[in-house]
Structure formats: structure tokens, C-alpha cells
Amino acid sequence: MQYKSIAVIVDIVGSRNAPDRVGAQRAVREAFDRADAARPVLAPLWSTAGDEFQAVYGSLADALRSTLIARLVMPDGLDFRVGLGxxxxxEIERTSAGHPIQDGSAWWAARDAIEEAHRRENSGSPFVRSWYAAADESADFVATVDSYLLLRDHLVSAMTGRARRLAAGALEGRAQLDLAESEDITQSAVSQSLQRSGAAALLAAQQLMEERGAR
Incomplete structure (x- = not known):
């Protein structure tokens, strides 16, 4: 069976030096479980080898939203890198555990993308965590998505733990009053945090990507 989709490859940043690699892997899975709860996913995140994971989404909009929420809800001190293709x-076959063994141009693109994210991270842009590549889109469209990802990564990397939690909640559609109660702060403080951290602009950019061609 062959179909067009968005392949996603995820790896844990600095996993070799993590004091609790099992806990870090669990955190990534839990982050994506939360991110995917409200949206359809063709193949939920599964572990492949070492600290690498894979997932498949039916649209770029879904992949962008899920990878953003997942990164925002990661515990302090843990982060991941992602390639979207x-x-x-x-699908070639399934393992005894039910995980798919897959091939195709989306996976080749995702591999190129995560390698490019890693290269940029090591070449003077330490905030880079995401990249997008496509075998079936125009160069202009790919550049637009990657420009969004660069700005997204920069904003998220600069956020405090609370700012990330508030941004994730807002992206999930939670009311500011609800977020205020969960953080034991005022609604005004939530609004100010969303503006100061850049989360409000990030949410607007995500919405625009979903409305204008990232479907």
C-alpha cells in the first residue's frame, strides 16, 4: 500500500549524556501522545532504534501542530530534534509488535530534513530543532515552511518552562482562565506571558500555516 503523507523522524537532543535515557524516551512518547490526542495521526509515534522515533501524519498541518505541542510540553532540560518529509x-510489512516497516520518498525526505536540522544546529544556529523537506512540493513552498520552523524554533528555545506550558495550553484551545488556575496566576498574567514570550505570534503563524497551504 502506498499513499502520500508526512513522515516524521524524531531524535532526543544530547541523549548520550542524559542521566536517565529511559525517562527521556518515555517523555518523548508522552509528549506526542498528548499532542496527538485531539488530531488524527496515520501512525502514532513509535520507537525504532536507540533514541530515534518515527510517526506518520496525513497532512503537514497536523504534523506541524503535533511536533510543536510535543516540544512545548517536554519537561525542562529535555528536547528533541525533528525532520518532516x-x-x-x-508499507512493506509489520513487526510482531504491530509497528509498520515502511519505505518511500517521504521517509527519504524526513531523513534529509533531520540531518539538515542537525547540521544547522552544529553550524552556528544552536536553537534549530526542526526542518522540512519534500519530494513533491515547490522550492518556494518548502522555503516558506522552513522559514516558519526557524522562527518557531528560536521562540520556543527562548521560552521559560511556564511560557511553554501556557503556549501549549493556548494551542490546545484551553481558555486563559483555565491556564491561569493551573499555574496559580491571574488571567492577565497569562495574557502578558503569551505576548512577551512570542507565543501569541507563534500561535497566529501556526494558524496561518494551517489555513494557507499546509493541509
Missing amino acids: SGEVR
Whole structure:
């Protein structure tokens, strides 16, 4: 079976030096479980080898939203890198545990994307965590998505733990009063945090990406 989709490859930043690698892997899975709760996902995140994970989404909009929420809800001190690839996914077979073994241009693009994110991170842009590549989109569209990801990564990397939690809650559609109660702060403080941290602009950019061609 072959179909067009968004392949996602995730790896844990600095996993070799993590004091609790099992806990870090669990945190990534839990972050994506939360991110995917309200949106359809073709193949939920599964572990492949070492500290690498894979997932498949039916649209770029879903992949962008889920990877953003997942990164925002990661515990302090833990982070991941992600490559998103658009193209064809072909399922070859399934493992005894039910995980798919897949191939196709989307996976090749996702591999290129995560390697590019890693290269940029090591070449003077330490905030870079995400990249997008496509075998079936125009160069202009790919550049637009990657420009969004660069700005997204910069904003998220600069956020405090509370700012990330508030941004995640807002992205999930929670009311500011609800977020204020969960953080034991005022609604005004939530609004100010969303503005100061850049979360409000980030949410607007995400919405625009979803409305204008990232479907």
C-alpha cells in the first residue's frame, strides 16, 4: 500500500549524556501522545532504534501542530530534534509488535530534513530543532515552511518552562482562565506571558500555516 503523507523522524537532543535515557524516551512518547490526542495521526509515534522515533501524519498541518505541542510540553532540560518529509509512504510489512516497516520518498525526505536540522544546529544556529523537506512540493513552498520552523524554533528555545506550558495550553484551545488556575496566576498574567514570550505570534503563524497551504 502506498499513499502520500508526512513522515516524521524524531531524535532526543544530547541523549548520550542524559542521566536517565529511559525517562527521556518515555517523555518523548508522552509528549506526542498528548499532542496527538485531539488530531488524527496515520501512525502514532513509535520507537525504532536507540533514541530515534518515527510517526506518520496525513497532512503537514497536523504534523506541524503535533511536533510543536510535543516540544512545548517536554519537561525542562529535555528536547528533541525533528525532520518532516512530504512524499510517498509505502508499507512493506509489520513487526510482531504491530509497528509498520515502511519505505518511500517521504521517509527519504524526513531523513534529509533531520540531518539538515542537525547540521544547522552544529553550524552556528544552536536553537534549530526542526526542518522540512519534500519530494513533491515547490522550492518556494518548502522555503516558506522552513522559514516558519526557524522562527518557531528560536521562540520556543527562548521560552521559560511556564511560557511553554501556557503556549501549549493556548494551542490546545484551553481558555486563559483555565491556564491561569493551573499555574496559580491571574488571567492577565497569562495574557502578558503569551505576548512577551512570542507565543501569541507563534500561535497566529501556526494558524496561518494551517489555513494557507499546509493541509
